[in-house]
Amino acid sequence: xxxxxxxxxxxxxxxxxxxxxxxxxxxxxxxxxxxxxxxxxxxxxxxxxxxxxxxxxxxxxxxxxxxxxxxxxxxxxxxxxxxxxxxxxxxxxxxxxxxxxxxxxxxxxxx
Amino acid sequence: xxxxxxxxxxxxxxxxxxxxxxxxxxxxxxxxxxxxxxxxxxxxxxxxxxxxxxxxxxxxxxxxxxxxxxxxxxxxxxxxxxxxxxxxxxxxxxxxxxxxxxxxxxxxxxxxxxx
Numbered sequence: 010x011x012x013x014x015x016x017x018x019x020x021x022x023x024x025x026x027x028x029x030x031x032x033x034x035x036x037x038x039x040x041x042x043x044x045x046x047x048x049x050x051x052x053x054x055x056x057x058x059x060x061x062x063x064x065x066x067x068x069x070x071x072x073x074x075x076x077x078x079x080x081x082x083x084x085x086x087x088x089x090x091x092x093x094x095x096x097x098x099x100x101x102x103x104x105x106x107x108x109x110x111x112x113x114x115x116x117x118x119x120x
Numbered sequence: 121x122x123x124x125x126x127x128x129x130x131x132x133x134x135x136x137x138x139x140x141x142x143x144x145x146x147x148x149x150x151x152x153x154x155x156x157x158x159x160x161x162x163x164x165x166x167x168x169x170x171x172x173x174x175x176x177x178x179x180x181x182x183x184x185x186x187x188x189x190x191x192x193x194x195x196x197x198x199x200x201x202x203x204x205x206x207x208x209x210x211x212x213x214x215x216x217x218x219x220x221x222x223x224x225x226x227x228x229x230x231x232x233x234x235x
Binding site: 014039040044049050051053054058059080097099101105106107108109110111112115 | 124126151153155159163164165168170173176178195209211215222223224225226227228229231
């Protein structure tokens with residue numbers, strides 16, 4: 010069974026600070042996706058990383074896929090209150106189409 | 121922008137009753153999924169559906185669950201005899217075809233409450 014561990018589980022920071030969220034596994038994934046989920050709503054796709062070592066930027070968000078395709082990180086620069094939410098990583102195994110989700114990191118950005 | 125739509129947004133049902141959750145995937149997508157998320161827990165895979173048949177299912181997806189694509193647009197999840205522990209958010213997702221098409225798009229979810 011593939012598992013994705015996210016850390017930290019909870020993060021409360023001040024507006025303007027930087028933060029990094031980690032997503033780790035002992036398994037190799039063919040791709041990894043980051044989602045953001047608001048309470049009572051479905052996950053909204055932020056980015057997909059496919060190649061080991063790949064770095065993708067989405068405004069103040071930087072996503073990295075580990076060289077071995079077992080881990081990933083999300084770095085937010087100069088956090089804003091609008092970044093508050095639950096961030097989920099989800100990996101796709103080469104042989105499966107289904108996603109394995111991490112448990113999520115709940116981010117609270119204080120004004 | 122194309123999106124996955126789910127109905128109803130909230131369903132309350134009595135234990136033992138049958139429920140059908142409905143989804144309209146993105147129109148040119150070929151892979152369809154159901155996931156669930158019990159309150160405070162992680163999103164869990166239930167079933168995937170491709171070419172009018174189940175391609176994969178998890179241990180959660182037992183005989184009480186079934187999926188159907190009754191026409192060209194709808195994708196449904198049926199729970200035959202609901203249990204209290206079926207209470208959760210149920211998410212439908214769809215994905216396009218092709219090896220390079222890895223992105224799954226999720227609906228807003230149906231909150232199922234079994235009482």
